[in-house]
Amino acid sequence: MKDLGHGANVDEMAKLYGKDPKEIIDFSSNINPKVLPNLEKYILRGLDECRNYPDINYTNLRKNISKYININSNFIIPGNGATEIIYLLMKSIKKRLAIINPTFSEYRRSAKLNNIDIIDLELDSNNNFKLDIDTVKNNIEKFDCLFICNPNNPSGNVQDLKELVCLLNENNKMLIIDETFMEFVENENEYSLVKYIESNKNIFIIKAVTKFFGMPGLRLGYGLTSNNNIMDKIYEHKEPWTINSFADMLSNFVFEDKDYIRNSKEYYIKERKYMLQELKNIRNIKAYDTDANFILIKVYKKTAYELKKDLFKHGNILVRDASNFIGLDDSFIRIAIKSHEDNKILIENIKNLLGD
Structure with missing residues (x-):
């Protein structure tokens, strides 16, 4: 293997x-070492639902996520972990992708499996892995979409991406941000780009539920975009019922704690x-x-x-x-x-x- x-x-x-x-x-x-109170009780409730198919549209799950992050549920696509969203997105975007490295390897792997041309842009370890906006500007004509992890894995640093958002928007490029670890950031609202989703169709955000809530085995993540074209393409590729009843049921409780x-x-x-x-x-x-x-x-x-x-x-x-x-x-x-x-x-x- x-x-x-x-x-x-x-x-x-x-x-x-x-x-x-x-x-x-x-x-x-x-993974967060803290265990969610009453986790066993919530899982048993999910067990009661296992004899039924999950809702194919995940209406209740999207409603719970919508309330948690204060965003229209129509802009939310749930996935079997953030990784499913990454792979679905790579089937749905244009064929030139810039990746800010060092970062999570599944961005590259999923892009290569979909024959996407990859341009590698690197963060400088001598500059504490801070984004150099000039590097992006100098390569702006070489890509259609740019993928960045914020806070970045493995360097851990969170960055203010407002200037990057403006640059890519001016050039009609899509910005893909993996915010899997954003909830661990002290001033999360200052750095998260969720607040731009509704007004900016050139942004796609990837989130994970199970990292912060310490349940990676349950596999629950989601993508955010107001770009109907991208959303429609993702749903063309998405398999039905990829999220199990346990994860669906847990969404009724975890965001409320x-x-x-x-x-x-x-x-x-x-x-x-x-x-x-x-x-x-x-x-x-x-x-x-x-x-x-x-x-x-x-x-x-x-x-x-x-x-x-x-x-x-x-x-x-x-x-x-x-x-x-x-x-x-x-x-x-x-x-x-x-x-x-x-x-x-x-x-x-x-x-x-x-x-x-």
Whole structure:
């Protein structure tokens, strides 16, 4: 089976090194460690619906998302995770795509599978992965659509994209933004482009429910656009009933749990600060500032592969080797921000392996 180069390969690594998967602390997968209260009860309600087909139009699901993000439900297309939306979108856009790297590999993979010409534009690690608008301007005639992740995976930084929105709108180019990790950002409303959807038909936003709410196995995401042409093309390709009854049922509850949402945001604001302070005190690494629920680290004393192996062998810790991201080399790892107790274990192990 082909290795798609993602994190969360706990079982594979445990088998390779003869470890119990249940004893591994997985820092390779960027998931909220907080569990939604009453999750089991909500899932049981979904079980009651399993004998019926889900609503093929997902009317109730779109209504719940609409209320959560304050946008017209007609502009929402639900998917079996954000990844389904990415793949459907690549079947529906023009055939020249610019991708801002380093970033999530499925943008490129889905584009290549649909014979889309790809232009790679790179963020500069020496400039803390900040977007250079001049790079986009200088390449504006080479693409029809531009794909950017905000906050970016794997660098974690969120960016103000207002200037980019204006530039692409002036040139009638489509801007595709993956906001999968936007809910982890402290000032989310300041950076999210959801507020532009209704007035700007050149914007398409991809969102995920299950990252922030800590349920990646349920697979629930959605796309946002007021571009009827793109929406119609996506529905031409979309398979029916791709979202299961559990995810549909959970949408009645997860968006309403304001305490969970507030507590999660407050936790990440505090824990990001703690982890960055601790990591920046360790010699032989550079921890990049982040606005998301993960941190990109450059390692100076070992390769990413060596550090990943050592952390797994000696600490039962799995991190993400980030060397396969375009624009990064074999010195980069990415770590999730997990519970405070798990984060302390990771930091101690890195100190022991690289020197405090």
